[in-house]
Amino acid sequence: MKRLIKIASILISLVIVHSCIEAIEFENITFDGNLVVKALITNETKKHTIELSRTIPIDSTKLNPEKNARVFIADNSGMIFDFVEINDGTYESTTNFAAQANKLYTLNIETSDGQSYSSIQETLPKTNSISNLKVGVEDNEIENIREMVIRVDSDLTSDEGKYYRYEYEETYKIKTPLWTNDELKIISDTKPYEVILVQKDPAVAGVGFCYPTEKSNQIFLTETINLGQDQVVGFPIRQIPIDNYRVGLRYSILVKQYVINQNTFDFYTLLDKFAEPDNIFSQTQVGNIPSNISNNKFPTEDRVIGFFEVSSVSEKRLFFNRSDYFGLDTPFINYWELIFCVEPIYPLVENALGQSPLIIALRENWSFFPVESEDVPPNSGPYSLLRTECTNCSKFGPVFPPSFWVE
Structure with missing residues (x-):
């Protein structure tokens, strides 16, 4: 809109x-x-x-x-x-x-x-219905890359040609790269400052997987008016580079086909x-x-x-795993490689000005993640923190699969 x-x-x-x-x-x-x-x-x-x-x-x-x-x-x-x-x-x-x-x-x-x-x-x-959604690995010679391409077929009808519009909604599974079962809970954000280390509740925080959903933001149109029959065959609705994190684990797409005038x-x-x-x-x-x-x-x-x-309108959903098309050792660019995952920080609970850098960091998108004690620099605070996106994928989508999801 x-x-x-x-x-x-x-x-x-x-x-x-x-x-x-x-x-x-x-x-x-x-x-x-x-x-x-x-x-x-x-x-x-x-x-x-x-x-x-x-x-x-x-x-x-x-x-x-x-x-x-x-x-x-x-x-x-x-x-x-x-x-x-x-x-x-x-x-x-x-x-x-x-x-x-x-x-x-x-x-x-x-x-x-x-x-x-x-x-x-x-x-x-x-009306006309989607008869098939199919996915394959294809070469994109213009971009010089390989892609997962999802194509749509409609039913063959005896009607005259029609005009078609498509939309899609994709959901994919991603994994938090640096997951820990512990988190810091703020007990007091005023003096005396206090935080405690607690275990995450799996019923709330999940177990390190997330399920982002994105809707199409393009206009997809085709027609069969100029064809000999009313049937859409192999219309490309989605192209995803094979090294993209969206197709890194498991992927689903819901395609809607609108017959329009x-x-x-x-x-x-x-x-x-x-x-x-x-x-x-x-x-x-x-x-x-x-x-x-x-x-x-x-x-x-x-x-x-x-x-x-x-x-x-008619609709159809497709699922596939990366392992259906590639070996487990086929690399892909994970989501966290595209964000700013820096070295850990070790903020003090309270500094010389009476402020709490630790609590400020926890409220500014930093989260607890344990590191080896020998890597901690001198004069550090008691806890190591990383950017939240690196320890929690919920910034990108829900931690539980949607109701339609099947493994």
């Missing part, structure tokens, strides 16, 4: 500066916050969510959620699906529902400043184009981004950024 807002802001600025010859300072441009809409309903029976915000200046990093709006979806049979704001700018349907074939859906938004917006009517495209395909195609830094200052202007939502009273003056998408 944040990337959509940022791109929208850049596009609006481009409209203002288009055809200007002299350099313009962006901070002097009058800025109008246009409504940004991220709305998707599918054939899944669930509570659907819609996100509303306003465009932000190019130099801004803070989101600007659209709060206190009335949001609802109406179909052509008279059904109304109301949405309620659950977080600033995030609206959730009050009931579970699923988009159905042969019905027309319209998104309606009434903002707190009295403006109303509506989408054109959208229908649910015909041509207007939605065109919208994401142009959105993806503007997401490329080299293409931001291209000749395409904001008016060419196809939105199906408009201001009911001022459709040309108050442009809406975003799209109301009605899609059919």
Whole structure:
């Protein structure tokens, strides 16, 4: 959502500066916050969510959620699906529902400043399912590396060609490089300062493994319109260098396949184009981004950024181990090799100024880790500390596997 807002802001600025010859300072441009809409309903029976915000200046990093709006979806049979704001700018349907074939859906938004917006009517495209997820080791000749490549196949249907969009969510297992069962607990952070060494509770701290989850941040599109049959075959959804820690132990990916219509395909195609830094200052202007939502009273003056998408979705999950493809001695770059794991420090419990460097360090991302006593320098504190990322992988993900995880 944040990337959509940022791109929208850049596009609006481009409209203002288009055809200007002299350099313009962006901070002097009058800025109008246009409504940004991220709305998707599918054939899944669930509570659907819609996100509303306003465009932000190019130099801004803070989101600007659209709060206190009335949001609802109406179909052509008279059904109304109301949405309620659950977080600033995030609206959730009050009931579970699923988009159905042969019905027309319209998104309606009434903002707190009295403006109303509506989408054109959208229908649910015909469904198609993922038939297979497969992974293989391939040569990337451009980067001169070898990669784990995950590819998607869809079912073969007798329908005409379709447009497809993909998302993924990956979860992988990592291991803490320097794990210890002990930790320092602060008893008193005021004089007299006191800490004690205690054993970690495995029910809370785990046993040194973590399970980060990351969502795709790219736009993946393909189509079968120009093919002789409606079937996606071998579409690459994820490429990971074989020495990457994500595929160092065990890896899982959930791929979602959305069947979309041509207007939605065109919208994401142009959105993806503007997401490329080299293409931001291209000749395409904001008016060419196809939105199906408009201001009911001022459709040309108050442009809406975003799209109301009605899609059919299917999903499939894949697991694999590194050992399925490589020997145990095949090296990879672990996560801790990419961070700043320095030599241990030995802070004093209390210094000459009456402060506690030990307690300050424990609260500033340092953790206990034992070292050999002969390596301790003179005039050191009683405990050795390392950066927490080196002794605890929970900075990167939960210490327990998610409910879907299988070994």
